[in-house]
Amino acid sequence: MIIAQQKPVQDIAAMIADCQKVAFIGCAGCVAVCLAGGEKETEILASALRIMRRLQGNPLQTVTYLATRQCDPEYVAALDEVVKDVDAIVSLACGVGVQYLAERFDKWVVPALDTKFIGGSVVHGRWEEKCGLCGDCVLHKTGGICPIIRCSKSILNGPCGGSQYGKCEVSKDVDCAWQLIYDRMKKLGKLDKLLAIEPFKDWSKSRDGGPRRATREDVIIE
Structure with missing residues (x-):
């Protein structure tokens, strides 16, 4: 939303x-x-x-x-x-x-x-950002928690050195996204999936090259 x-x-x-x-x-x-x-x-x-x-x-x-x-x-x-x-x-x-x-x-x-x-409701009258519109979703690799927008540095391979006690160095009120990801994957019994090294993010799918477009050829009516 x-x-x-x-x-x-x-x-x-x-x-x-x-x-x-x-x-x-x-x-x-x-x-x-x-x-x-x-x-x-x-x-x-x-x-x-x-x-x-x-x-x-x-x-x-x-x-x-x-x-x-x-x-x-x-x-x-x-x-x-x-x-x-x-x-x-x-x-x-x-x-x-x-x-x-x-x-x-x-x-x-x-x-x-x-x-x-882009976000969703936390409680009535409060909304939080959940998606960074990066054009290359990795939520299947991170337990449904987005590291692009929920990590202050958009890190793809685990927490940075500033993470302490499950909190981000930006603010003690901000959860470390990678702590959340680790806890979630551990709960699901899928920690082994975090051992795979993710390549550099392809940001060209996000914004480079002008306005993005999505097309469904099967429903287009000219």
Whole structure:
């Protein structure tokens, strides 16, 4: 799940300072789950900016809409009528959603959120990063614990010298990923698998060479 957080209201207000009518577009996907860009957050943000602008003597008209997803063209197309007469669009989605709106509409499109990371829920209201989007998953070798993102140094072959008592040298509040991996593999009776030396990480699968693409030829409809 993509985790995002809302920008300060003052920052968003500055992005649309010269606009009189603005569409606030939420997303019912990941950002709704992490309480950053769902229907409630969209309505609250629009309301807060209307109040701010009214107090400044510069009234703001707002339109709100919750898209099923902003990262699919079919759902973005449904916004054609919603945004046709607005001066700007405020996207409460991840950076992908912002770009999809900007590609479709000849409008000033701005982000209301900061996209943080890929992660999951720990407890209600708290999320942790779990995946580094490296493009070459090794979780089958490490007991389902990712050394790329959960190790502060992304080490592939065991802990560094800074690991002490199961904690990372970065902070005593951060578990050493390789201690977690060792404990997990020991519990599963698979410690022998950690004896294999992993080669250098092929980071070209992560980011080099421009935007990455994934294609399913069997479902493409041109």
